[in-house]
Amino acid sequence: MRSGLALVFAFALGGCPSPYRHGDLPRAAQLGCLELDANARYGAIAPGVQLDWRIGNACDDAIPIDLGAARITAIAADGTRTALAPYDPRHEIHATWLPAGTDGAESILYVPGIETKEVEIALVGVAPEAREQPRSPMMRVVLGVPYHPELP
Amino acid sequence: MTARVHVASAAAVLASVGVALRADAGVASCHDWTHVVGYSHCHRFGSSWAFDHDWLAVDAVELDATLSAVFRDVALPASSSIQTFAPGVPPLVLIGAARHEPVEGFAVRLGVTRGHLVLGFEESFALGPRGAGLTSPQDPTLHLSLQDHRIGWVFGVLGHAGRLAVRGEVATEVEIVETIGGCRDQHCLDYFARALVEPRVRADYFVSRLVTIGLGAGIDPFRAGSYSLTLALSGHAVPYGGY
Numbered sequence: 444m445r446s447g448l449a450l451v452f453a454f455a456l457g458g459c460p461s462p463y464r465h466g467d468l469p470r471a472a473q474l475g476c477l478e479l480d481a482n483a484r485y486g487a488i489a490p491g492v493q494l495d496w497r498i499g500n501a502c503d504d505a506i507p508i509d510l511g512a513a514r515i516t517a518i519a520a521d522g523t524r525t526a527l528a529p530y531d532p533r534h535e536i537h538a539t540w541l542p543a544g545t546d547g548a549e550s551i552l553y554v555p556g557i558e559t560k561e562v563e564i565a566l567v568g569v570a571p572e573a574r575e576q577p578r579s580p581m582m583r584v585v586l587g588v589p590y591h592p593e594l595p
Numbered sequence: 596m597t598a599r600v601h602v603a604s605a606a607a608v609l610a611s612v613g614v615a616l617r618a619d620a621g622v623a624s625c626h627d628w629t630h631v632v633g634y635s636h637c638h639r640f641g642s643s644w645a646f647d648h649d650w651l652a653v654d655a656v657e658l659d660a661t662l663s664a665v666f667r668d669v670a671l672p673a674s675s676s677i678q679t680f681a682p683g684v685p686p687l688v689l690i691g692a693a694r695h696e697p698v699e700g701f702a703v704r705l706g707v708t709r710g711h712l713v714l715g716f717e718e719s720f721a722l723g724p725r726g727a728g729l730t731s732p733q734d735p736t737l738h739l740s741l742q743d744h745r746i747g748w749v750f751g752v753l754g755h756a757g758r759l760a761v762r763g764e765v766a767t768e769v770e771i772v773e774t775i776g777g778c779r780d781q782h783c784l785d786y787f788a789r790a791l792v793e794p795r796v797r798a799d800y801f802v803s804r805l806v807t808i809g810l811g812a813g814i815d816p817f818r819a820g821s822y823s824l825t826l827a828l829s830g831h832a833v834p835y836g837g838y
Contacts, residue, residue: 462834530633539645544834547644550631
Protein backbone atom coordinates (compact mmCIF):
# COMPACT_ATOMS: atom_id res chain seq x y z
CA MET A 444 0.00 0.00 0.00
CA ARG A 445 2.85 2.37 0.76
CA SER A 446 4.35 1.80 -2.67
CA GLY A 447 0.95 2.63 -4.15
CA LEU A 448 0.85 5.90 -2.25
CA ALA A 449 4.36 6.70 -3.47
CA LEU A 450 3.23 6.16 -7.04
CA VAL A 451 0.27 8.47 -6.54
CA PHE A 452 2.57 11.17 -5.17
CA ALA A 453 5.05 10.69 -7.97
CA PHE A 454 2.29 11.03 -10.56
CA ALA A 455 0.74 14.03 -8.86
CA LEU A 456 3.97 15.95 -8.38
CA GLY A 457 6.09 14.68 -11.24
CA GLY A 458 3.69 15.98 -13.84
CA CYS A 459 4.18 19.55 -12.71
CA PRO A 460 6.58 21.65 -14.77
CA SER A 461 9.28 23.72 -13.14
CA PRO A 462 8.29 27.34 -12.60
CA TYR A 463 10.00 30.30 -14.19
CA ARG A 464 13.12 31.39 -12.36
CA HIS A 465 15.30 34.45 -12.48
CA GLY A 466 17.57 34.34 -15.50
CA ASP A 467 15.61 31.83 -17.56
CA LEU A 468 15.48 34.55 -20.22
CA PRO A 469 19.20 35.39 -20.32
CA ARG A 470 18.98 38.61 -22.36
CA ALA A 471 15.86 39.90 -20.70
CA ALA A 472 15.31 43.36 -19.28
CA GLN A 473 14.30 43.31 -15.64
CA LEU A 474 11.48 45.34 -14.16
CA GLY A 475 11.36 44.06 -10.61
CA CYS A 476 9.81 40.62 -10.77
CA LEU A 477 9.10 40.92 -14.48
CA GLU A 478 11.71 39.84 -16.98
CA LEU A 479 11.00 40.46 -20.62
CA ASP A 480 12.72 40.04 -23.93
CA ALA A 481 11.73 40.82 -27.48
CA ASN A 482 12.96 39.80 -30.89
CA ALA A 483 12.17 42.06 -33.82
CA ARG A 484 11.64 40.97 -37.39
CA TYR A 485 9.65 41.70 -40.48
CA GLY A 486 5.98 41.32 -40.06
CA ALA A 487 5.34 37.68 -40.90
CA ILE A 488 1.92 38.27 -42.40
CA ALA A 489 1.63 42.03 -42.98
CA PRO A 490 3.88 45.09 -43.39
CA GLY A 491 5.30 46.26 -40.11
CA VAL A 492 7.70 45.24 -37.39
CA GLN A 493 6.75 42.15 -35.47
CA LEU A 494 7.95 41.92 -31.89
CA ASP A 495 8.00 38.44 -30.43
CA TRP A 496 7.72 39.14 -26.72
CA ARG A 497 8.77 36.67 -24.09
CA ILE A 498 7.94 37.40 -20.47
CA GLY A 499 8.60 35.72 -17.16
CA ASN A 500 7.67 36.31 -13.54
CA ALA A 501 10.53 35.32 -11.23
CA CYS A 502 8.69 36.21 -8.04
CA ASP A 503 6.29 34.49 -5.69
CA ASP A 504 3.34 36.76 -6.38
CA ALA A 505 1.37 37.58 -9.48
CA ILE A 506 2.34 40.85 -11.15
CA PRO A 507 0.39 43.15 -13.43
CA ILE A 508 1.73 43.55 -16.95
CA ASP A 509 0.60 45.80 -19.77
CA LEU A 510 2.45 45.14 -23.00
CA GLY A 511 0.20 47.65 -24.72
CA ALA A 512 1.82 50.42 -22.69
CA ALA A 513 5.23 49.91 -24.29
CA ARG A 514 6.21 52.76 -26.61
CA ILE A 515 7.77 51.45 -29.78
CA THR A 516 9.90 53.62 -32.03
CA ALA A 517 11.25 52.53 -35.39
CA ILE A 518 14.69 53.90 -36.25
CA ALA A 519 15.67 53.98 -39.91
CA ALA A 520 19.20 53.70 -41.27
CA ASP A 521 19.44 57.50 -41.56
CA GLY A 522 18.31 57.90 -37.94
CA THR A 523 14.74 58.90 -38.69
CA ARG A 524 12.51 57.99 -35.77
CA THR A 525 8.88 57.02 -36.17
CA ALA A 526 6.48 56.03 -33.44
CA LEU A 527 4.76 52.71 -34.07
CA ALA A 528 1.45 51.47 -32.75
CA PRO A 529 0.35 47.89 -32.11
CA TYR A 530 -1.98 46.40 -34.68
CA ASP A 531 -4.94 45.47 -32.52
CA PRO A 532 -8.19 45.75 -34.48
CA ARG A 533 -10.19 43.72 -31.96
CA HIS A 534 -8.74 45.44 -28.90
CA GLU A 535 -7.31 42.25 -27.52
CA ILE A 536 -4.22 43.73 -25.90
CA HIS A 537 -4.95 44.69 -22.34
CA ALA A 538 -3.34 44.89 -18.95
CA THR A 539 -3.54 41.60 -17.11
CA TRP A 540 -1.77 39.46 -14.55
CA LEU A 541 1.20 37.18 -14.95
CA PRO A 542 0.95 34.52 -12.23
CA ALA A 543 3.88 33.78 -9.97
CA GLY A 544 6.59 31.65 -11.52
CA THR A 545 5.05 31.53 -14.97
CA ASP A 546 6.24 32.68 -18.35
CA GLY A 547 4.60 33.31 -21.67
CA ALA A 548 4.98 34.72 -25.13
CA GLU A 549 3.08 37.08 -27.40
CA SER A 550 3.68 38.24 -30.96
CA ILE A 551 2.46 41.73 -31.80
CA LEU A 552 2.72 43.54 -35.11
CA TYR A 553 3.55 47.27 -34.98
CA VAL A 554 2.53 49.63 -37.74
CA PRO A 555 2.99 51.54 -39.99
CA GLY A 556 5.34 49.47 -42.05
CA ILE A 557 8.24 51.79 -42.70
CA GLU A 558 11.94 51.45 -43.20
CA THR A 559 13.34 50.13 -39.96
CA LYS A 560 16.83 49.17 -38.93
CA GLU A 561 16.39 49.20 -35.22
CA VAL A 562 13.54 49.27 -32.75
CA GLU A 563 13.59 51.23 -29.54
CA ILE A 564 11.26 49.99 -26.83
CA ALA A 565 10.36 52.24 -23.91
CA LEU A 566 8.97 50.07 -21.16
CA VAL A 567 7.20 52.82 -19.28
CA GLY A 568 3.90 51.54 -17.96
CA VAL A 569 4.55 47.89 -18.78
CA ALA A 570 5.03 47.00 -15.11
CA PRO A 571 4.61 48.95 -11.86
CA GLU A 572 8.38 49.10 -11.37
CA ALA A 573 8.77 50.81 -14.73
CA ARG A 574 6.27 53.51 -13.76
CA GLU A 575 8.14 54.24 -10.54
CA GLN A 576 11.48 54.87 -12.22
CA PRO A 577 12.34 58.49 -13.06
CA ARG A 578 13.43 57.52 -16.56
CA SER A 579 11.71 54.92 -18.63
CA PRO A 580 13.66 51.68 -18.98
CA MET A 581 14.63 51.19 -22.59
CA MET A 582 15.38 48.25 -24.83
CA ARG A 583 16.92 48.40 -28.26
CA VAL A 584 16.44 45.59 -30.70
CA VAL A 585 18.22 45.48 -34.04
CA LEU A 586 16.47 43.75 -36.88
CA GLY A 587 18.56 40.99 -38.39
CA VAL A 588 17.83 42.42 -41.82
CA PRO A 589 16.69 46.07 -41.94
CA TYR A 590 13.13 46.35 -43.09
CA HIS A 591 12.21 48.47 -46.06
CA PRO A 592 8.69 48.51 -47.42
CA GLU A 593 9.85 48.84 -51.01
CA LEU A 594 11.99 45.73 -50.84
CA PRO A 595 10.42 42.37 -51.66
CA MET B 596 1.98 30.85 -27.90
CA THR B 597 3.50 28.74 -25.24
CA ALA B 598 3.58 28.71 -21.49
CA ARG B 599 5.51 26.57 -19.10
CA VAL B 600 2.57 25.98 -16.84
CA HIS B 601 0.82 23.61 -19.22
CA VAL B 602 0.42 20.23 -17.63
CA ALA B 603 0.13 17.26 -19.91
CA SER B 604 -1.79 15.20 -17.40
CA ALA B 605 -4.56 17.79 -17.31
CA ALA B 606 -4.84 18.23 -21.04
CA ALA B 607 -7.82 15.96 -21.51
CA VAL B 608 -9.84 17.65 -18.79
CA LEU B 609 -9.00 21.13 -20.01
CA ALA B 610 -9.69 20.20 -23.59
CA SER B 611 -13.18 19.01 -22.85
CA VAL B 612 -13.98 22.05 -20.74
CA GLY B 613 -12.31 24.35 -23.23
CA VAL B 614 -14.31 23.04 -26.14
CA ALA B 615 -17.52 23.67 -24.25
CA LEU B 616 -16.58 27.16 -23.18
CA ARG B 617 -15.32 28.17 -26.59
CA ALA B 618 -18.52 26.91 -28.11
CA ASP B 619 -20.42 29.08 -25.67
CA ALA B 620 -18.35 32.04 -26.73
CA GLY B 621 -19.50 31.61 -30.30
CA VAL B 622 -16.08 30.77 -31.73
CA ALA B 623 -16.74 27.99 -34.16
CA SER B 624 -13.48 27.60 -36.07
CA CYS B 625 -10.07 29.11 -36.69
CA HIS B 626 -9.58 29.34 -40.43
CA ASP B 627 -6.91 32.02 -40.33
CA TRP B 628 -5.05 31.10 -37.20
CA THR B 629 -1.74 32.82 -36.57
CA HIS B 630 0.09 33.56 -33.38
CA VAL B 631 0.17 37.30 -34.07
CA VAL B 632 -2.30 39.42 -32.16
CA GLY B 633 -4.91 40.86 -34.48
CA TYR B 634 -4.49 38.27 -37.19
CA SER B 635 -6.35 35.42 -35.65
CA HIS B 636 -10.02 35.03 -35.00
CA CYS B 637 -9.15 32.63 -32.22
CA HIS B 638 -6.37 34.56 -30.63
CA ARG B 639 -6.97 35.69 -27.11
CA PHE B 640 -4.24 37.86 -25.67
CA GLY B 641 -2.58 36.25 -22.69
CA SER B 642 -4.77 33.19 -22.91
CA SER B 643 -2.02 30.76 -21.97
CA TRP B 644 -0.25 32.72 -19.30
CA ALA B 645 -2.45 35.41 -17.82
CA PHE B 646 -5.29 35.36 -15.39
CA ASP B 647 -7.51 38.35 -15.51
CA HIS B 648 -10.53 37.17 -13.54
CA ASP B 649 -12.46 36.59 -16.73
CA TRP B 650 -14.82 34.00 -15.38
CA LEU B 651 -15.80 32.67 -18.76
CA ALA B 652 -12.25 31.86 -19.79
CA VAL B 653 -10.84 28.41 -19.30
CA ASP B 654 -7.21 29.33 -19.03
CA ALA B 655 -7.30 30.62 -15.47
CA VAL B 656 -8.28 27.24 -14.06
CA GLU B 657 -5.80 25.91 -11.57
CA LEU B 658 -5.47 22.18 -11.12
CA ASP B 659 -4.28 20.35 -8.06
CA ALA B 660 -3.91 16.79 -6.84
CA THR B 661 -4.04 15.96 -3.16
CA LEU B 662 -3.16 12.94 -1.12
CA SER B 663 -4.33 13.08 2.47
CA ALA B 664 -4.03 11.05 5.60
CA VAL B 665 -7.51 10.84 7.08
CA PHE B 666 -8.55 10.41 10.69
CA ARG B 667 -12.26 10.36 11.25
CA ASP B 668 -15.00 9.21 13.52
CA VAL B 669 -17.78 7.20 11.91
CA ALA B 670 -21.24 7.33 13.39
CA LEU B 671 -23.06 4.01 13.34
CA PRO B 672 -26.82 3.50 13.19
CA ALA B 673 -28.59 2.79 16.43
CA SER B 674 -29.45 -0.81 15.58
CA SER B 675 -26.80 -2.19 13.31
CA SER B 676 -26.87 -5.88 12.51
CA ILE B 677 -24.35 -8.23 10.98
CA GLN B 678 -25.35 -10.69 8.31
CA THR B 679 -24.25 -14.23 8.98
CA PHE B 680 -24.03 -16.73 6.19
CA ALA B 681 -24.27 -19.91 8.22
CA PRO B 682 -27.65 -21.69 7.82
CA GLY B 683 -29.91 -21.29 10.77
CA VAL B 684 -27.81 -18.67 12.47
CA PRO B 685 -29.73 -15.46 13.05
CA PRO B 686 -28.05 -12.15 12.30
CA LEU B 687 -25.93 -10.88 15.12
CA VAL B 688 -26.96 -7.58 16.55
CA LEU B 689 -24.42 -5.00 17.46
CA ILE B 690 -24.75 -3.08 20.66
CA GLY B 691 -27.92 -1.16 20.19
CA ALA B 692 -27.04 2.36 21.11
CA ALA B 693 -25.80 4.76 18.50
CA ARG B 694 -22.04 4.79 18.66
CA HIS B 695 -18.95 6.01 16.93
CA GLU B 696 -15.88 4.22 15.75
CA PRO B 697 -12.52 5.78 14.85
CA VAL B 698 -11.03 4.96 11.47
CA GLU B 699 -7.80 5.91 9.73
CA GLY B 700 -6.92 5.92 6.06
CA PHE B 701 -6.16 8.07 3.07
CA ALA B 702 -7.94 10.16 0.50
CA VAL B 703 -7.07 11.14 -3.04
CA ARG B 704 -8.51 14.19 -4.65
CA LEU B 705 -8.34 16.04 -7.96
CA GLY B 706 -9.40 19.65 -7.81
CA VAL B 707 -9.86 22.71 -9.96
CA THR B 708 -9.78 26.27 -8.70
CA ARG B 709 -11.27 29.19 -10.54
CA GLY B 710 -10.56 32.47 -8.84
CA HIS B 711 -11.97 31.92 -5.37
CA LEU B 712 -14.12 28.91 -6.27
CA VAL B 713 -13.06 25.35 -5.60
CA LEU B 714 -14.39 22.12 -7.06
CA GLY B 715 -12.94 18.71 -6.39
CA PHE B 716 -13.59 15.02 -6.79
CA GLU B 717 -12.53 12.95 -3.82
CA GLU B 718 -12.37 9.34 -2.81
CA SER B 719 -11.22 8.01 0.53
CA PHE B 720 -10.67 4.69 2.27
CA ALA B 721 -10.32 4.25 6.00
CA LEU B 722 -10.16 1.29 8.36
CA GLY B 723 -10.95 0.97 12.03
CA PRO B 724 -8.69 -0.92 14.41
CA ARG B 725 -9.71 -4.55 14.55
CA GLY B 726 -11.37 -5.59 17.77
CA ALA B 727 -11.70 -2.11 19.10
CA GLY B 728 -15.18 -1.24 20.17
CA LEU B 729 -17.57 -3.23 18.02
CA THR B 730 -19.06 -6.11 19.96
CA SER B 731 -22.27 -8.09 20.11
CA PRO B 732 -24.02 -9.36 23.22
CA GLN B 733 -24.79 -12.56 21.32
CA ASP B 734 -21.12 -13.33 20.74
CA PRO B 735 -18.68 -11.74 23.20
CA THR B 736 -15.72 -13.10 21.30
CA LEU B 737 -16.68 -11.24 18.16
CA HIS B 738 -14.10 -8.76 16.97
CA LEU B 739 -15.09 -6.54 14.14
CA SER B 740 -13.60 -3.57 12.41
CA LEU B 741 -15.05 -0.90 10.20
CA GLN B 742 -14.18 -0.01 6.65
CA ASP B 743 -15.29 3.43 5.60
CA HIS B 744 -15.34 4.30 1.90
CA ARG B 745 -16.41 7.71 0.66
CA ILE B 746 -16.65 9.11 -2.83
CA GLY B 747 -18.11 12.37 -4.08
CA TRP B 748 -17.71 16.02 -4.86
CA VAL B 749 -16.33 18.86 -2.81
CA PHE B 750 -17.02 22.51 -3.51
CA GLY B 751 -16.24 25.70 -1.69
CA VAL B 752 -14.37 28.98 -1.64
CA LEU B 753 -10.69 29.77 -1.34
CA GLY B 754 -8.71 32.75 -0.10
CA HIS B 755 -5.00 33.50 -0.18
CA ALA B 756 -2.77 35.38 2.25
CA GLY B 757 0.82 35.18 1.11
CA ARG B 758 1.84 31.54 1.08
CA LEU B 759 -1.20 30.52 3.08
CA ALA B 760 -4.38 29.37 1.39
CA VAL B 761 -7.53 28.89 3.44
CA ARG B 762 -10.62 27.22 2.10
CA GLY B 763 -14.09 26.55 3.32
CA GLU B 764 -15.75 23.61 1.64
CA VAL B 765 -18.75 21.33 1.69
CA ALA B 766 -18.29 17.68 0.81
CA THR B 767 -21.29 15.92 -0.73
CA GLU B 768 -20.42 12.27 -0.77
CA VAL B 769 -21.75 8.75 -0.65
CA GLU B 770 -20.42 6.87 2.33
CA ILE B 771 -20.28 3.09 2.42
CA VAL B 772 -19.61 1.58 5.83
CA GLU B 773 -18.74 -2.08 6.13
CA THR B 774 -18.24 -4.22 9.21
CA ILE B 775 -15.70 -6.88 8.43
CA GLY B 776 -14.00 -9.85 10.04
CA GLY B 777 -14.24 -11.50 13.38
CA CYS B 778 -16.96 -14.14 13.16
CA ARG B 779 -16.04 -17.67 14.06
CA ASP B 780 -16.72 -20.41 11.51
CA GLN B 781 -18.68 -18.16 9.28
CA HIS B 782 -17.96 -15.00 7.42
CA CYS B 783 -19.61 -11.92 8.77
CA LEU B 784 -20.17 -8.94 6.58
CA ASP B 785 -22.59 -6.12 6.59
CA TYR B 786 -22.63 -2.76 4.95
CA PHE B 787 -24.82 0.22 4.49
CA ALA B 788 -24.59 3.28 2.30
CA ARG B 789 -25.75 6.75 3.09
CA ALA B 790 -25.43 10.29 1.84
CA LEU B 791 -22.99 12.54 3.60
CA VAL B 792 -22.80 16.32 3.76
CA GLU B 793 -19.75 17.53 5.61
CA PRO B 794 -18.69 21.18 5.99
CA ARG B 795 -14.92 21.51 6.17
CA VAL B 796 -12.19 24.05 6.63
CA ARG B 797 -8.64 23.55 5.43
CA ALA B 798 -5.48 25.61 5.55
CA ASP B 799 -2.63 24.93 3.13
CA TYR B 800 0.87 26.36 3.16
CA PHE B 801 3.04 26.55 0.05
CA VAL B 802 6.31 24.90 1.07
CA SER B 803 7.46 25.44 -2.51
CA ARG B 804 5.88 27.03 -5.54
CA LEU B 805 4.01 23.91 -6.52
CA VAL B 806 3.59 21.95 -3.29
CA THR B 807 1.43 22.60 -0.24
CA ILE B 808 0.94 20.85 3.04
CA GLY B 809 -2.32 21.39 4.83
CA LEU B 810 -4.52 20.63 7.78
CA GLY B 811 -8.24 20.19 7.53
CA ALA B 812 -11.20 19.47 9.73
CA GLY B 813 -14.84 18.70 9.11
CA ILE B 814 -17.97 17.79 10.99
CA ASP B 815 -21.12 15.96 10.11
CA PRO B 816 -23.94 18.24 11.21
CA PHE B 817 -26.51 15.44 10.97
CA ARG B 818 -24.66 12.93 13.13
CA ALA B 819 -23.53 14.44 16.40
CA GLY B 820 -19.93 13.81 17.33
CA SER B 821 -18.87 12.65 13.89
CA TYR B 822 -15.84 14.48 12.58
CA SER B 823 -12.85 14.12 10.28
CA LEU B 824 -9.29 15.42 10.35
CA THR B 825 -6.93 15.43 7.38
CA LEU B 826 -3.25 16.00 6.79
CA ALA B 827 -2.87 16.88 3.12
CA LEU B 828 -0.02 17.01 0.63
CA SER B 829 -0.94 18.69 -2.64
CA GLY B 830 0.72 19.31 -5.96
CA HIS B 831 -0.40 22.34 -7.98
CA ALA B 832 -0.18 22.92 -11.72
CA VAL B 833 0.25 26.68 -11.34
CA PRO B 834 2.81 28.17 -8.95
CA TYR B 835 1.15 29.47 -5.81
CA GLY B 836 -2.18 28.58 -7.26
CA GLY B 837 -1.98 31.52 -9.65
CA TYR B 838 -1.76 34.11 -6.88
